[in-house]
Amino acid sequence: MKGYNKIAALMGKYPESAIVSQFSDLxxxxxxxLQAELIQLRKDLRELEDANDRSLEPxxxxxxxxxxxxxxxEETNGSDxxxxxxxxxxAKLKEYNEAVLLWSQISKLPPPNPNDLKNLQEWMRRPAMGNIRLTGNDRNIWAEEKDLISVRSQISDNKVFRILADTLTPLYHASFGRYHKYAPNTVHYSDSAIFRIASFLGVVLASMLPVTAIVVLYRVAVMSTRLGLVGAFTAMFSGCLWFMTDGRLIEVFSATSAASCVFDDGDEGA
Known part of the structure; x- marks a missing residue:
């Protein structure tokens, strides 16, 4: 395979590499x-309607x-x-509405992840990998890095997932991962696997934090210190909730209120 079909094969196999231009200006x-055409058509239609309303022909x-x-x-005398x-x-309204709706959907697609774009550029450049040199006007579409979108939406906006995917995974690859190739000259890291790791870390932290808070409060005898620790653990819990989940603000407040009740119960039990 060469050229476009080789790029298409890569993007089909690894959806995160499906990065294309959204042609915002066009x-x-x-x-x-289309809007200008409709404005003119509307003007013509209103004028014709007014003329026909005043017509002496019934x-x-x-x-x-x-x-x-x-x-x-009938087509006689232009009555149609x-x-x-x-x-x-x-017909023009249908075309206009479809164009607006399609653009509204395209504009919601996320920009490419910088690492995914870098990997695509490297794959195309390296002789041992894609080794593709397009010669048409589109040859610099990925090198210029302008007006690009990722066809596949990100699996999650979770901040822990982003740290694992964008920071720790490249570090792991530079240290050990590059030696474990699943295909010739190619190492692939699954987003779903990274997301499962991020979810596991979140579950572990969610399980340990309330228990840790209760144990610490049980061992503190001074009431003022306990109250300060309750506030500190509550703030820590809400911070972790914001950092490790995709929850909305109202959900963060609700979960934080429930957690503060748990910490208060631990304080009273002590």
Missing amino acids: NIQNILY AKASFSRNWYELSSA EQWKLVLLVR
Whole structure:
């Protein structure tokens, strides 16, 4: 395989490498052109409607009150002109609405992860890997790093996951991982596996923090110190919740309130 089919094979096998241009300027320009066309069509339609309303011909004058008369107008004397314009507006509206909705979905796609983009660039550049040199006008699309999106949404915005994926995984690869190749000259790290590790760490911390707080409070005799520790553990819990989960602010507040009750119970038990 060479060229585009080799790139497509890589992106199909490793979805995180499916990085393409979103053509923001062209998409918006197309929407603006469609908008301008619709504005002109609307102006023409309103003028024709007003003219037909004032017409001395009973058939034309009834168009604004009788859809059947409008849609079944015969082509004699141009009496079907308004209906043709309505159909043209309908088709153009469909095209415009589809363009807006598609762009709204495309614009929500995340930018590529810097490591994924770097890996794609390296794969294309290195002779032992992709060794691809495109020669067309698109040859610098990934090198310029402008207006790019990742076709596959990120598996999680969890901060622990991002640290493991973006910082610790490259360090591991530089130290040990590069020697464990699953394909010739290629090492692949699964996002789902990294996410499971991040979830496991979150579960362990969530289990240990309340128990640790209760044990510490049990061993403290001074009430003022206990109250300070309750506040400290509560703040620590809310910080960990924000850092290790994707929860909304209201969910963080709710969980923190429940945790403070647990810490208070541990304090009273002591």
